[in-house]
Amino acid sequence: MCKIVDARGRSCPEPVIMTKKALESNSEGVNVIVDTNVAVENITRFAKSKGYDVEVKENNDDFELNIRR
Amino acid sequence: MGSKRKMFIFGGIIGIIAAILMKLGNPGNMGMCIACFWRDIAGALGLHKAGVVQYIRPEIIGIIFGAFSISYLTGDFKVKGGSSPLIRFILGFFLMIGGLVFLGCPLRMILRLANGDLNALVGLMGYIAGIFIGVQFLKKGYSLGKNYDQPKIAGYLFPIFAVVLLIFLVVKPAFILFSTEGPGSMAAPVIISLLAGAIVGICLQRSRICTAGGFRDLILIRDTHFLWGILGIFIFTLIGNLVLNFEKFNFGFTGQPIAHNDFLFNFLGMTLVGLCSILLGGCPIRQTILASQGDTDAGITVIGLIVGAAFAHNFGLAASGNGVPTNGKIAVIIGIVFVLILASSIVLNNVKKVSKDSKGVSANV
Numbered sequence: 001m002c003k004i005v006d007a008r009g010r011s012c013p014e015p016v017i018m019t020k021k022a023l024e025s026n027s028e029g030v031n032v033i034v035d036t037n038v039a040v041e042n043i044t045r046f047a048k049s050k051g052y053d054v055e056v057k058e059n060n061d062d063f064e065l066n067i068r069r
Numbered sequence: 070m071g072s073k074r075k076m077f078i079f080g081g082i083i084g085i086i087a088a089i090l091m092k093l094g095n096p097g098n099m100g101m102c103i104a105c106f107w108r109d110i111a112g113a114l115g116l117h118k119a120g121v122v123q124y125i126r127p128e129i130i131g132i133i134f135g136a137f138s139i140s141y142l143t144g145d146f147k148v149k150g151g152s153s154p155l156i157r158f159i160l161g162f163f164l165m166i167g168g169l170v171f172l173g174c175p176l177r178m179i180l181r182l183a184n185g186d187l188n189a190l191v192g193l194m195g196y197i198a199g200i201f202i203g204v205q206f207l208k209k210g211y212s213l214g215k216n217y218d219q220p221k222i223a224g225y226l227f228p229i230f231a232v233v234l235l236i237f238l239v240v241k242p243a244f245i246l247f248s249t250e251g252p253g254s255m256a257a258p259v260i261i262s263l264l265a266g267a268i269v270g271i272c273l274q275r276s277r278i279c280t281a282g283g284f285r286d287l288i289l290i291r292d293t294h295f296l297w298g299i300l301g302i303f304i305f306t307l308i309g310n311l312v313l314n315f316e317k318f319n320f321g322f323t324g325q326p327i328a329h330n331d332f333l334f335n336f337l338g339m340t341l342v343g344l345c346s347i348l349l350g351g352c353p354i355r356q357t358i359l360a361s362q363g364d365t366d367a368g369i370t371v372i373g374l375i376v377g378a379a380f381a382h383n384f385g386l387a388a389s390g391n392g393v394p395t396n397g398k399i400a401v402i403i404g405i406v407f408v409l410i411l412a413s414s415i416v417l418n419n420v421k422k423v424s425k426d427s428k429g430v431s432a433n434v
Binding site for chain 2: 049
């Protein structure tokens, strides 16, 4: 079961910090749920810089980022 | 490189506009300054009585309209709030005190630097020091907590405030104060300032440029994305000034417009600004943009900035070209100590909560 990080409602840069910490303990990948475009952009940029692929799915007002090696 | 180039271009547009606004009448090295402009608005509303800094700056109205409209069209407009509003108000308040002791927000610091004012370099070092301290709190688990959906109308209050300001600016009722001398009397034509503000608001909203975020991301995650925006502002203001305002270009520490050369308090004032910006999740520009796109916590922060500006002038804390008054020095030191205690106590609180939660989970298992 993949680790899910719920970063909804968090102001900048908390979603990125939460993703960073989750990836440190789950280096294969994590799923992150956020609710702003800015968080999607920031996390995607961060994860790609660390060599991960990012797939974004939109559910109603939220976004789920599937971050994988 | 694509995203960095985009940041650089967005920053460049803002930089050129700042140089043009200075050419067209805005005060020296103040083509655009979020702290100074909110302070001028506080004065125009009669919240402080410093007669030389009272004007409803159309740039601010334009920025709000620009950011609101584009966020509405692109789906970024979301009405949220409820993440420690009172703490955000206090941080906004002290941010403004630091800014008015240095004499400018981080944006004006870049503009000052791009016109040769080396006092801004001292301010920049202080700003980075404050950001560095703030990042340590973030690493230790600092958070102001989650925000939540708010009634739709709450998101329109800030743009409505901008409409009211525009009406005051045009109608000029007797209770609205306009400087007849000093920086508050120096201004580019209203229509141009409004349009320039709108373009800047759109650029800032789309790019998400944040002067604090630029340095924070470099320290925290070794990311230079937003720094390219800051670099764009600097380089294009420099070029714009050399072309448009060459006679005003002045390299050095002395004789700089609306600036002083008290090294220690240029440094410490911006340390306070940097620290508060990181704890808020964004500098004054970013807070103004967020407030325009439905973030009611950022709206409270901006009210903190306005009240901070009013107190800064009513209590004689704000600096001037003559230097920093004793009250201002005391206020900056109190501000730094107070904000450090506030952030430490939030970190301690969050750490306790996390360990309590994880104990709860293991007990369930």
